[in-house]
């Protein structure tokens with residue numbers, strides 16, 4: 001049995017799909033290099049990521065299947081869910097026979113799960129827009145750390161670029177050791193040290209204290225509902241929320 | 251008494267503001283100004299959830315909790331012995347900008363106790379927003395409260411600066427208002443409300459370049475349970491506010507006994523939070539599901555069923571209309587199936603253009619079938635056996651309980667929780 005292997009990036013995955021199409025292959029398994037285990041009984045075929053080829057593939061998907069498919073595939077891919085590659089490959093194969101009609105085949109077993117994954121990722125991105133907390137660093141730029149369930153930094157980039165256009169900021173995905181940086185003109189995603197937090201400006205303490213005070217005062221004591229609060233604030237976010245950390249005023 | 255610190259003032263003024271419900275920050279479109287701070291997101295963003303489970307989207311605060319009025323239900327009323335503090339318009343503007351930059355909030359929801367006169371209060375509120383918009387070039391969301399009886403000129407200034415304006419109706423009837431809020435006449439509330447609704451309508455007739463006027467619309471709040479009006483009366487009133495005055499939202503606030511006053515009722519009967527929750531559900535049915543108040547309630551049953559959501563209760567009373575066939579039913583009919591919300595109905599319509607849907611496909615589309623399957627057929631097949639109305643009622647009640655008991659007792663006001671409330 002052959003395992004098709006790529007570098008774990010979206011362009012890498014698209015290159016792999018392009019290769020499968022030209023060679024007329026039907027993969028039984030697609031894995032990213034880092035989730036590959038030594039398997040004596042399988043043959044591994046590695047495909048090198050090739051940006052121009054990936055871009056061509058994306059253009060082909062937009063014109064021959066549907067422009068919606070590009071965004072859908074990308075978002076579902078960002079879920080990093082195990083087996084997502086094969087799922088997306090099946091979606092693509094179906095798309096090659098249906099064309100744009102695939103947008104309406106939402107109940108099809110090869111399409112429905114892709115929509116569902118994309119939707120989950122989008123929801124996480126929407127959440128992250130709210131729970132990011134910027135802190136002003138001593139160096140004058142604004143720093144935020146998060147650990148989202150999926151790799152959503154690029155999905156929230158346009159939002160923060162507009163919202164915080166006049167600030168230099170950096171959003172740090174500490175689970176994936178990635179950072180999204182904005183220099184008031186453009187944003188860039190790059191690998192980043194998993195640990196380091198910059199020294200903060202002297203003002204920062206004052207504002208975070210005020211915010212914590214506000215946060216605890218806005219609760220209506222007669223309506224306490226911690227369970228509901230926790231339902232909305234998943235654990236992965238809590239340690240980064242200014243109002244839930246630091247001096248406990250709750 | 252010692253002079254309060256800035257932090258203490260903020261805490262006191264947040265406590266004074268917290269009984270106001272609205273925290274929505276969505277649906278505005280003021281157009282962006284280059285070089286300003288911030289934007290307004292199309293769908294509401296929650297930044298946190300307080301320990302009562304409510305979404306925090308806006309910095310909700312009063313300029314001052316001094317008040318010359320004496321509303322019986324309000325902790326800030328003149329006759330209540332509490333600590334009074336005031337922030338200046340500059341201080342509130344500074345606070346807003348700094349909270350906004352840190353992504354703590356989406357914007358500001360500003361209100362105030364009545365100081366000196368309604369006009370003077372309104373001027374202070376407007377000045378705060380002016381500083382934010384003009385000096386800080388703040389582009390984020392602002393919800394500004396109007397003072398009852400404020401001068402029409404001030405009302406129109408407020409609407410030009412804010413994304414949303416609101417004035418609280420407070421109590422459903424003139425008599426109740428006179429009883430509990432003797433300083434506020436019904437007209438001092440209704441006049442600004444009518445004026446704003448007229449100005450919003452007029453703005454719609456002008457071109458895209460005309461200056462914005464309260465682009466996120468107008469809302470109001472009604473206190474539930476402090477006076478004897480029944481649910482039928484309340485949702486009929488809401489329907490009129492939506493249809494005649496074009497309001498965006500009516501908020502219901504379960505009365506919290508913050509003060510003891512002989513005019514206020516003892517708390518008994520249906521828990522108020524649950525009643526409030528049912529009213530929000532009914533409100534939702536009016537605005538998005540095409541229901542009329544008299545379909546949900548009538549004089550023989552003037553209150554919503556505490557055990558069952560209003561759509562399920564309606565479906566139980568109208569079993570002759572079911573089951574509906576998902577491959578044929580119109581969108582409006584699908585929406586009336588318990589358990590099918592707007593998103594599910596849209597998904598069904600889209601998917602059935604390409605293939606006939608059986609119950610199996612519905613599940614794949616993400617339609618929650620627990621309640622819905624008792625009211626529909628997929629390609630002629632129902633999949634569950636028909637139950638007597640009593641049994642069905644019991645099944646629906648359990649299904650709702652399992653969904654989420656925490657959510658049952660909460661308020662909804664955000665895009666995120668729309669997903670929860672939207673699908674009933």
Ligand code: SF4
Pocket residue numbers: 317318319320321324325326327328362363364
């Ligand atoms: S006007 Fe009435 S409701 Fe408003 S702050 Fe004063 S007492 Fe409270």
